[in-house]
Amino acid sequence: MATALIYAEHKDGKIKKVTHELIASAAKAGAEPAVFLAGSGVDALAKELSAMGAKRVFLAQGDAVKFYSNEAYGKLFVNAVKAANPTFILIGATAQGKDLAPRIAATLGVGLASDCTKVSIEGDKLKVTRPIYAGKALADVEFVGSAPYFATVRPNALSIAPLQTGADAAVTNLPLDTGALKMAVKDVVRGATAKLDVTEANIVVSGGRAMKNSENFALLEKLAEVLPNAAVGASRAAVDAGYRPHSYQVGQTGKVVSPTLYIACGISGAIQHLAGMRTSKVIVAINKDPEAPIFQVADYGIVGDLFEVVPLLTEEFKKALGEH
Amino acid sequence: IEEEPTLNIYVCIKQVPATETKIKINANGTGIDTTGVKWIMSPYDEFAVEEALRLKEKNAGSTVTVVSAGPQRVTETIRTALAMGCDNAIWVEAPEDIDSFQAAKALAGVLKKETKADIVFTGKQAIDDDCAQVSQLLATFLEIPYATVVLNAEYGATSVTTKRETEGGTVELLELPLPCLIAAQKGLNEPRFASLPNIMKAKKKEIKQYKMADVGVSDGDRKIRLVNMQLPPAKQSGKKISGDSAAQAKELVRSLREEAKVL
Ligand SMILES: Cc1cc2nc3c(=O)[nH]c(=O)nc-3n(C[C@H](O)[C@H](O)[C@H](O)COP(=O)(O)OP(=O)(O)OC[C@H]3O[C@@H](n4cnc5c(N)ncnc54)[C@H](O)[C@@H]3O)c2cc1C
Ligand SMILES: Nc1ncnc2c1ncn2[C@@H]1O[C@H](COP(=O)(O)O)[C@@H](O)[C@H]1O
Numbered sequence: 255m256a257t258a259l260i261y262a263e264h265k266d267g268k269i270k271k272v273t274h275e276l277i278a279s280a281a282k283a284g285a286e287p288a289v290f291l292a293g294s295g296v297d298a299l300a301k302e303l304s305a306m307g308a309k310r311v312f313l314a315q316g317d318a319v320k321f322y323s324n325e326a327y328g329k330l331f332v333n334a335v336k337a338a339n340p341t342f343i344l345i346g347a348t349a350q351g352k353d354l355a356p357r358i359a360a361t362l363g364v365g366l367a368s369d370c371t372k373v374s375i376e377g378d379k380l381k382v383t384r385p386i387y388a389g390k391a392l393a394d395v396e397f398v399g400s401a402p403y404f405a406t407v408r409p410n411a412l413s414i415a416p417l418q419t420g421a422d423a424a425v426t427n428l429p430l431d432t433g434a435l436k437m438a439v440k441d442v443v444r445g446a447t448a449k450l451d452v453t454e455a456n457i458v459v460s461g462g463r464a465m466k467n468s469e470n471f472a473l474l475e476k477l478a479e480v481l482p483n484a485a486v487g488a489s490r491a492a493v494d495a496g497y498r499p500h501s502y503q504v505g506q507t508g509k510v511v512s513p514t515l516y517i518a519c520g521i522s523g524a525i526q527h528l529a530g531m532r533t534s535k536v537i538v539a540i541n542k543d544p545e546a547p548i549f550q551v552a553d554y555g556i557v558g559d560l561f562e563v564v565p566l567l568t569e570e571f572k573k574a575l576g577e578h
Numbered sequence: 579i580e581e582e583p584t585l586n587i588y589v590c591i592k593q594v595p596a597t598e599t600k601i602k603i604n605a606n607g608t609g610i611d612t613t614g615v616k617w618i619m620s621p622y623d624e625f626a627v628e629e630a631l632r633l634k635e636k637n638a639g640s641t642v643t644v645v646s647a648g649p650q651r652v653t654e655t656i657r658t659a660l661a662m663g664c665d666n667a668i669w670v671e672a673p674e675d676i677d678s679f680q681a682a683k684a685l686a687g688v689l690k691k692e693t694k695a696d697i698v699f700t701g702k703q704a705i706d707d708d709c710a711q712v713s714q715l716l717a718t719f720l721e722i723p724y725a726t727v728v729l730n731a732e733y734g735a736t737s738v739t740t741k742r743e744t745e746g747g748t749v750e751l752l753e754l755p756l757p758c759l760i761a762a763q764k765g766l767n768e769p770r771f772a773s774l775p776n777i778m779k780a781k782k783k784e785i786k787q788y789k790m791a792d793v794g795v796s797d798g799d800r801k802i803r804l805v806n807m808q809l810p811p812a813k814q815s816g817k818k819i820s821g822d823s824a825a826q827a828k829e830l831v832r833s834l835r836e837e838a839k840v841l
Contacts, residue, residue: 323752324714325723349744353726356678356714365679365801368709386707386804390601391610393804437723438753440739445747454745457840500765501747506597506705507621507764515840526597532810536838538830544818553816554833556826566827574831574841 255286256378259340261331262291263350264299271454272346272409274306279412281307283375285342288312290334292327294320304423312337314428321439322350328357329432335362337426340402341378347406348453355406367395367405371512371533373412380405388506388529409454410512452504455485457515458531460504463491464520464560471497473561474519477568480575487511489521505530519560523548540564583735584639585696589630589664590685590716591623591646593655594706607807609675619655622701624769625762630699631663632767633733641665643692647672647684653785660780661772667785668692670793679801682715687793689720697738698759702727713761724759725752731760
């Protein structure tokens with residue numbers, strides 16, 4: 255049986271959803287999910303991974319690897335590859351995954367398909383599709399060399415099928431033999447709000463220039479609060495005007511998102527903005543200009559004043575979700 | 579007084595289609611139709627060039643060398659970097675469709691042949707293939723540490739302290755000894771515009787040229803190939819919801835729940 259070695263990413267003592275997506279998808283496709291887990295005090299996470307369907311855990315545990323760094327984690331991951339001999343290597347296309355994966359690919363001398371939105375394991379082959387030109391086009395990736403086939407996969411791209419888990423995963427402790435490390439992680443400074451990132455959210459509520467100031471973004475924050483797993487984003491015009499920091503920007507020179515639901519409020523729909531969100535499953539646009547290009551990609555459009563519509567919408571969502 | 583070190587600074591830039599380009603796919607689905615495309619320096623690379631120039635200006639006697647791999651047309655973007663203030667330029671003549679691995683290997687080949695780099699700047703991602711790989715591959719080939727998505731960097735005599743953006747506004751503070759590679763995120767600085775006299779001067783500057791073979795890269799170094807390129811499926815025209823704001827809000831929530839089933 256082909257092995258898929260998956261990077262187990264965690265934050266605040268919890269395994270990230272994208273890791274679960276990768277494990278579940280590999281298992282469903284008939285590959286054996288093995289995971290690489292690094293950190294300090296992460297025993298409980300090994301159990302969690304087992305419940306998600308991991309059959310083997312390669313555990314690098316200790317204070318030396320308390321914080322992520324591409325250098326330490328990269329070296330240890332390569333050791334896990336040697337131990338697991340995987341046919342597939344899958345890593346979430348997150349801030350860590352994007353930083354880490356190419357280092358591993360360079361060390362192993364294998365090709366990497368980054369930021370894939372469609373992934374399927376077929377026997378011992380990996381079929382992936384990735385957006386290019388910020389989603390203005392899509393391309394399939396052909397791996398020229400032999401296994402391991404390596405991809406980073408965008409969060410929310412794969413679904414989690416429920417599965418029957420059997421025995422606990424076998425845990426292999428990896429020695430922390432990273433050799434002398436060049437780079438040092440001095441600190442990890444949490445964002446003032448430590449909110450869910452737009453790239454990871456299942457629902458994104460974005461505001462544009464029409465928000466007029468940063469205070470008005472509270473309207474969108476309130477809407478996001480009543481929705482499950484939702485984050486607030488912004489257009490470049492809103493970011494350039496200083497309403498929100500750049501980490502909120504959606505678009506070709508911001509973040510590319512594919513949530514289940516994208517709600518664009520007071521955003522005209524410039525090509526660079528569309529590039530960052532057009533792969534969203536369902537798009538809602540609220541704009542007072544019926545000719546705004548955003549309506550061309552919107553599944554549902556409301557021509558109206560966002561300052562009137564958004565608070566009403568927040569109430570309606572609250573009611574609807576409360577009924578569940 | 580302690581003397582500022584003189585540094586050999588390199589900056590790698592990629593030429594890409596302007597962001598407003600409407601992408602069309604070529605007949606066999608292996609690339610885009612480049613007719614009429616306006617080419618620019620990838621936006622994140624502008625931050626990389628600016629950072630290189632600022633570092634040079636703080637360390638008298640340092641030099642900035644710009645490197646780009648690609649077809650003939652990339653020399654125009656190299657000239658833009660020269661006009662911004664880079665001292666030297668290197669062009670690796672390469673086919674349009676090299677993959678990240680080949681690009682990084684070519685850049686590493688150049689850097690190994692030239693005066694040893696103290697620091698290398700790149701963009702966090704090129705906005706054409708959006709791979710976000712070349713920086714990390716290059717640093718790994720050169721066996722130097724790297725930081726990606728860098729929002730801020732403080733330069734000491736032997737090391738660089740960087741702020742790396744992660745998710746949800748969280749930043750990592752990293753210390754990297756020189757030599758190292760820094761991949762720029764927007765916010766690192768405000769790139770300058772080239773002045774007209776500098777644009778004129780840049781036209782006369784020499785661009786050193788390498789072939790892929792000179793830097794040890796061949797077709798056999800390719801690891802992936804993009805095939806079957808397509809435009810995303812056209813969206814069906816959506817539904818406009820009418821009525822007053824209250825009715826619109828109600829109907830939208832109903833539609834999302836009952837039709838789209840996303841709640
Ligand atoms: C190199 C480059 C890179 C870029 N990258 C990005 C990127 O990554 N992301 C990005 O977003 N943009 C990007 N842009 C900018 C892009 O071209 C647009 O300028 C930008 O997206 C516009 O933002 P906006 O829609 O918020 O503002 P506008 O275009 O000004 O639109 C505001 C909209 O709000 C509507 N409106 C006003 N008041 C109300 C109200 N009360 N209620 C409802 N609707 C209202 C208006 O009808 C209008 O449609 C880039 C541009 C360049 C050149
Ligand atoms: N062909 C190239 N020539 C020079 N630099 C490149 C090239 N391709 C990528 N780079 C650099 O690597 C960064 C990341 O590119 P990419 O991995 O393609 O997203 C870019 O921002 C450039 O700084």
